Structure formats: C-alpha cells, structure tokens
Amino acid sequence: MKVWIPHDAGRTLLPALPGVELEVYRPPDEPMPSDPAGVEVWVPPFLAGGDTVGLAAKMPSLRVIQLLSAGADAWVGRLPDAVTLCDARGVHSGPVSEWTVAVILGSLRRIPVFVRAQAEHRWANRPNTPTDTLSGKRVLIVGAGAVGEAIAERLGPFGVELTRVARRARPGVHAVEELPDLLGNADIVVVIVPLTPQTRGMVDAGFLARMPDGALLVNAARGSVVDTDALVAELASGRLHAAVDVTEPEPLPADHPLWTMENLLLTPHVASSVRNLLILAYGLVEAQLRRLLAGEELINVVSDGY
Numbered sequence: 001m002k003v004w005i006p007h008d009a010g011r012t013l014l015p016a017l018p019g020v021e022l023e024v025y026r027p028p029d030e031p032m033p034s035d036p037a038g039v040e041v042w043v044p045p046f047l048a049g050g051d052t053v054g055l056a057a058k059m060p061s062l063r064v065i066q067l068l069s070a071g072a073d074a075w076v077g078r079l080p081d082a083v084t085l086c087d088a089r090g091v092h093s094g095p096v097s098e099w100t101v102a103v104i105l106g107s108l109r110r111i112p113v114f115v116r117a118q119a120e121h122r123w124a125n126r127p128n129t130p131t132d133t134l135s136g137k138r139v140l141i142v143g144a145g146a147v148g149e150a151i152a153e154r155l156g157p158f159g160v161e162l163t164r165v166a167r168r169a170r171p172g173v174h175a176v177e178e179l180p181d182l183l184g185n186a187d188i189v190v191v192i193v194p195l196t197p198q199t200r201g202m203v204d205a206g207f208l209a210r211m212p213d214g215a216l217l218v219n220a221a222r223g224s225v226v227d228t229d230a231l232v233a234e235l236a237s238g239r240l241h242a243a244v245d246v247t248e249p250e251p252l253p254a255d256h257p258l259w260t261m262e263n264l265l266l267t268p269h270v271a272s273s274v275r276n277l278l279i280l281a282y283g284l285v286e287a288q289l290r291r292l293l294a295g296e297e298l299i300n301v302v303s304d305g306y
Helices: 007-014 051-058 093-108 111-119 144-157 176-185 205-210 228-235 277-294
Strands: 002-005 021-024 039-042 064-066 084-086 138-142 161-166 188-191 218-221 241-244 262-268
Touching: 002 277, 007 021, 007 277, 039 277, 051 093, 064 277, 093 144, 093 188, 093 218, 093 241, 093 262, 138 144, 138 176, 144 161, 161 176, 176 205, 205 228, 228 241
Parallel strands: 002 021, 002 039, 039 064, 064 084, 138 161, 138 188, 188 218, 218 241, 241 262
Antiparallel strands: none
16 A cells, blocks of 8 residues: 655654555655555645645545645545545644634733834833733634634633534534624634635624624634634724634735734744644554554544535
C-alpha cells in the first residue's frame, strides 16, 4: 500500500507497518516521488487546497485521503465517490481551545492596547477605564464538536456560564435554529463551525446586531463564516469587540480596514500551529493506517460536509 505524506518527519513519527510504503510529497514545490497512479492513501499538506485537491484525479488507485486539518471544505464535493475523505477531528482540539482562551483573556484585559503602547514607549495605565474579567461571563459556543467541547472544558474553571449550539439539538446542546434567541444573552460568542453552504456567512449583520453592546465575537472557524463587511461596520461603531484567527479574504490585504481596528485582536491563522502538531497529526495517520491494514472502519470520515 503506497502512502504519500507531506513531511520528512513523518517517516520518523510513523512506525514501520507491514505492507506500507511511505513516500514524501510536498506539492506544489517538489516533483512527485513516483507515479501517483499507485497511491492508495494520501495525506496532503496542512490546509492544502486549490490545485492540490486536483491531484486526486491523477490517483486512480486512491482509497483514502487523510487530512491534517479539522476543516474539509476545500475537498468536499471534489473527489471521486470511491475515495473516503477523513478529517483531523481531535488533533486540533487542544491547540485551538488554548488559542480561544488566550484571545478571550487578551481581549478582556486589553492586552493588544498595552502591546501597542509598549511599542510606542507609552505608559497606557488608565485608572478610570479598568479592564474586564472572564469570571461570570456568559459564553455561547456555536459548534459543539470536539473543539467546541475542548473550549468549554477549558473555560469552565473560570466560572463562566456556558451555552452550546450545534447543528441539531441534543441533551445540553441547543439547535442552531435557536441562535437568534440565544445571542442577546451572550457576553462572548465563540464560533467554531465547519465551513459548509449552511454556515457560510452565518455571522451576518443580523447575527451581530443581536449580540449585546460590548460583547466579544471569537472566530476560530473559517473566515467565510463571518460577513467581513458586517464585522467591519460593527467594530467601526465601537459597539462590539472581536478576536479572529481567520479572515475573508485571507491573507488579509495590507490596506484592509480590519488592521486598524483597536477593538480587534487578529492572528494570522495560527490557532493550531503548535510545536507538537505533527506528533498529534501522525498519531492519527498511524491509527488510520492500522485500521486499513486490519480491515476496520476508519474514524473521522467526512459526511455531509462534516
């Protein structure tokens, strides 16, 4: 079984498995290591999309694509029916949930303001405008999957009031149709949904208008989940705050108005980019290869865009 992986480190992180031939391929910068027609399992680079997806058409023996990202939006609907697409659900839960807690605390305690002041050698102590605290905040998590649950687990010790929303209702989780009634009672709204036709643009002007004055929006999903123009308008008014790791467009152009918003904490799509990411990712790859060799069902199979 020929398997293409995107990192030399994968050869070290993956044990020798009987019948598995590993080859490293990093498109589009490197030549193909062999004839792609014999590839049965492909692990594309992290966040690969665009032309990379089209390479699947050159792999007639392809059985499985194992993504290293939790999101599969670039791949859904673009693969032959015989190919099983699997995402990296669970791999990014720890890193993304840590990022979420970090930016919530950073936003509430106005850390970006102080960082800018430090760069200007300016003592920005304002006794009459104290920073806020996370304790007691009402947090609405939109997307109650693996990452959403990890976020809830890490926020719990801060004494917050948690409300969860998912595609369908279940015990302790509200259905997405209830969002309009829930948004007005949230101090912090964390969006961690996959990008699908249903979630594209879900955070629009109406969604934002329902959030209370002074509320914080956190986007750890995809940039296209949020209507950028609507977000710019709310931030420009000063009514809301936001912390985002993703934008639309991405990368954000140098002249985009989001760069100058003082009530925005912006990071460049790095929430899951941590030092041990490859260890976590290739642990999943190994588990999937062992399932294939044993004839067992794969996990994290993408169905209906999720």
